[in-house]
Amino acid sequence: MRKFTKKELAQYDGKGGTRTYVAYRGKVYDVSQSFLWQDGRHQVLHSAGKELSGSLAEAPHGPELLEKFKVVGILESS
Amino acid sequence: MAKVAREVVEKAGVNLDQLVELLVKNAAAELTTYYYYTILRVNLIGLEGETIKEIAETARVEDRNHFEALVPRIYELDGKLPEDMKSFHDTSACPPASLPEDPRDIQAMLRVLVEAERCAVRGYTHLCNLTAGKDHRTYDLSQAILNEEIEHESWFSEFLGEGPSGHFLRRGETSPFVSKFLR
Numbered sequence: 001m002r003k004f005t006k007k008e009l010a011q012y013d014g015k016g017g018t019r020t021y022v023a024y025r026g027k028v029y030d031v032s033q034s035f036l037w038q039d040g041r042h043q044v045l046h047s048a049g050k051e052l053s054g055s056l057a058e059a060p061h062g063p064e065l066l067e068k069f070k071v072v073g074i075l076e077s078s
Numbered sequence: 079m080a081k082v083a084r085e086v087v088e089k090a091g092v093n094l095d096q097l098v099e100l101l102v103k104n105a106a107a108e109l110t111t112y113y114y115y116t117i118l119r120v121n122l123i124g125l126e127g128e129t130i131k132e133i134a135e136t137a138r139v140e141d142r143n144h145f146e147a148l149v150p151r152i153y154e155l156d157g158k159l160p161e162d163m164k165s166f167h168d169t170s171a172c173p174p175a176s177l178p179e180d181p182r183d184i185q186a187m188l189r190v191l192v193e194a195e196r197c198a199v200r201g202y203t204h205l206c207n208l209t210a211g212k213d214h215r216t217y218d219l220s221q222a223i224l225n226e227e228i229e230h231e232s233w234f235s236e237f238l239g240e241g242p243s244g245h246f247l248r249r250g251e252t253s254p255f256v257s258k259f260l261r
Contacts, residue, residue, distance in 0.1 A: 035173035043171065043204065044099045060203040 013049035014040025098157035
């Protein structure tokens with residue numbers, strides 16, 4: 001499975017036709033097909049191309065909604 | 079615009095641009111859900127479909143009420159609604175509650191309905207969390223809407239066999255929590 005650095009992940013911000021990836025607990029998910037991630041933004045406050053473990057802890061939903069999407073890689077810790 | 083009302087919310091630490099955008103997205107979700115529920119309701123036919131038609135109708139009408147209740151708050155906070163309907167639809171805080179491939183599949187219809195309500199419950203919980211203790215009016219409105227969305231979810235969830243809703247359906251009037259914002 002592909003390994004992503006944070007810099008590489010940031011390229012998949014959903015803008016200008018790029019894929020929309022987000023990371024959660026080390027896994028990189030492809031949310032490009034999600035209505036709720038159009039243009040790389042989610043509910044005004046969140047942006048794609050980032051590690052969202054901290055944000056998800058405060059969200060009104062758990063990881064089960066993210067886990068519906070395909071895992072496309074692993075986020076390297078450093 | 080309500081100038082002082084806006085100032086006090088900003089002073090309390092709320093990012094007003096983000097809040098207004100969220101309110102517009104949730105208003106869009108309500109109006110588009112009203113539209114999609116119209117189609118779902120029409121297609122709730124046969125013995126099973128007719129059984130849930132009434133609650134689908136109540137949820138549909140109350141979602142329109144939620145839209146009507148949100149609009150004044152958006153304008154008070156110096157926001158506005160998009161001028162074209164397509165962008166309004168596409169900015170919705172929830173995905174379209176589209177008719178399932180087989181409208182005769184009542185379980186599939188119920189799943190569409192309950193997922194729409196669950197999205198709304200998450201959205202208003204988020205708005206309550208953002209405004210609690212900071213923007214009393216938006217909090218009060220969001221909490222009123224949240225109460226109704228939770229009831230909608232529990233009705234459809236009950237029909238899906240997930241457990242009892244614990245309460246009766248509406249008797250006559252709609253929007254017991256939100257009606258104070260509609261007068």
